[in-house]
Amino acid sequence: QVQLVQSGAEVKKPGASVKVSCKASGYTFTSYGISWVRQAPGQGLEWMGWISAYNGNTNYAQKLQGRVTMTTDTSTSTAYMELRSLRSDDTAVYYCARGIPPFDYWGQGTLVTVSS
Amino acid sequence: DIQMTQSPSSLSASVGDRVTITCRASQGISNSLAWYQQKPGKAPKLLLYAASRLESGVPSRFSGSGSGTDYTLTISSLQPEDFATYYCQQYYSTPPMYTFGQGTKLEIK
Numbered sequence: 001q002v003q004l005v006q007s008g009a010e011v012k013k014p015g016a017s018v019k020v021s022c023k024a025s026g027y028t029f030t031s032y033g034i035s036w037v038r039q040a041p042g043q044g045l046e047w048m049g050w051i052s053a054y055n056g057n058t059n060y061a062q063k064l065q066g067r068v069t070m071t072t073d074t075s076t077s078t079a080y081m082e083l084r085s086l087r088s089d090d091t092a093v094y095y096c097a098r099g100i101p102p103f104d105y106w107g108q109g110t111l112v113t114v115s116s
Numbered sequence: 117d118i119q120m121t122q123s124p125s126s127l128s129a130s131v132g133d134r135v136t137i138t139c140r141a142s143q144g145i146s147n148s149l150a151w152y153q154q155k156p157g158k159a160p161k162l163l164l165y166a167a168s169r170l171e172s173g174v175p176s177r178f179s180g181s182g183s184g185t186d187y188t189l190t191i192s193s194l195q196p197e198d199f200a201t202y203y204c205q206q207y208y209s210t211p212p213m214y215t216f217g218q219g220t221k222l223e224i225k
Contacts, residue, residue, distance in 0.1 A: 035214070047205075100212065101214050102171075103160070104162050106160060
């Protein structure tokens with residue numbers, strides 16, 4: 001069965017970076033991309049971007065351009081999302097999801113807390 | 117960017133009620149619309165895609181319709197497990213910018 005398993009919760013200081021992983025199983029990793037979606041506490045869903053697991057092509061949300069990098073490791077079927085220059089408003093649960101929408105499979109979410 | 121506006125933002129209803137949630141896009145999205153259900157502390161769950169196609173395993177009391185800029189999610193007879201927050205998402209944009217609506221919280225009356 002398809003599974004996306006994300007890394008554990010992180011606490012970071014403002015200005016730091018965080019790298020969240022998403023390990024895929026149960027399907028051919030390179031046949032789909034991985035999207036990232038975040039959700040601030042009590043808020044709605046925000047699409048962050050997408051990476052092709054086939055060729056590494058990326059599309060990022062404009063507001064995150066320059067601060068976010070998405071990568072994949074096809075040898076371990078793992079996708080990564082790195083967010084730099086963290087601010088308090090980056091505090092959120094970060095989800096990975098399979099492919100481009102519609103998102104049929106999601107990771108369990110990773111809470112990233114940015115606090116001094 | 118395509119903006120998605122959901123209404124209402126919250127809704128109180130009773131078990132057995134029929135409810136409708138609407139989603140309006142700032143431009144036509146050619147039925148490139150998905151609906152998700154999210155319960156507290158959980159990842160969203162895909163309910164419908166292509167505006168009206170039911171995801172495998174989703175109960176038939178959920179249905180979707182619409183075209184152009186206006187879309188609706190209907191739950192024909194609310195069950196206790198349906199009380200959750202619902203989001204629409206467009207996936208029409210090129211280059212990709214797959215925006216979500218702001219969500220509709222469905223609460224028990």
